[in-house]
Amino acid sequence: MAQRRGKNSGSRSLHERVKTARGRSVSSTRWLERQLNDPYVQEAKRQGYRSRAAFKLLQINERFGLLRPGLRIVDLGAAPGGWTQVVLEYHDPDKGGEVLAVDIVEMEPLGSASLLTLDFMAEDAPGRIRQALAGPADLVLSDLAASAVGHRATDHLRTLVLAEAAGDFACEVLVPGGDCVIKVLEGADEPALYKKLMAAFGQVRRFKPAASRSDSTELYLIARGFRGG
Secondary structure (H helix, E strand, O other): OOOOOOOOOOOOOOOOOOOOOOOOOHHHHHHHHHHHOOHHHHHHHHHOOOOOOHHHHHHHHHHHOOOOOOOEEEEEOOOOOHHHHHHHHOOOHHHOOEEEEEEOOOOOOOOOOEEEEOOOOOOOHHHHHHHHHOOOEEEEEEOOOOOOOOOHHHHHHHHHHHHHHHHHHHHHHEEEEEEEEEEEEOOOOHHHHHHHHHHHEEEEEEEOOOOOOOOOOEEEEEEEEEOOO
8 A cells, every 4th residue: 555645845936926806805816816826725736636635634644643454434524535535545445444425415435435425413414424444443533623714713613523523433333442633723612622522432632733734723533442432
């Protein structure tokens, strides 16, 4: 299995400036300029990843060694599929396991991954996912974040709601000893979720990958050794 590194190649194109076009807002122009000049965006295109977020999971895995063949893995909020692509690099069908990409929107087919169009917060979601995996999960991944409105406290709370739901979901579907990765935004309410995960898992670590933008408050909670029950 070819494994790709979670760092960019070191090549950086000249900075491109984008003129504000008619009908495009200043904020949209700034976003487009940032995308065009982001080395991770460029490297994702070069390596064939569907999103720059793939490098975040690669760097998380380089630090914590979560991915290996034979695991049943659920990728929540998987679209467009960057994290699922990384998971598949470590998946070996001959060694069993399952890769399940779950999102509320339909995804384009992606290798040997199973795709499930589903709201993971629906009442029947844990049962449907266990059925799709033919058993409990070994690892739950969540890169979910609410759409930003530009108000830091509001964005923090909206994403925290998703993070808490992902944590509750993980506790419903994980095998004892299983792990999960959950994205959060730094803020006053994040420690409460950290404490909640500490009660359910043997170890919880905070980690911000190098691929996270420097102006972003995002970080990931790496929870290992689910206590079960």
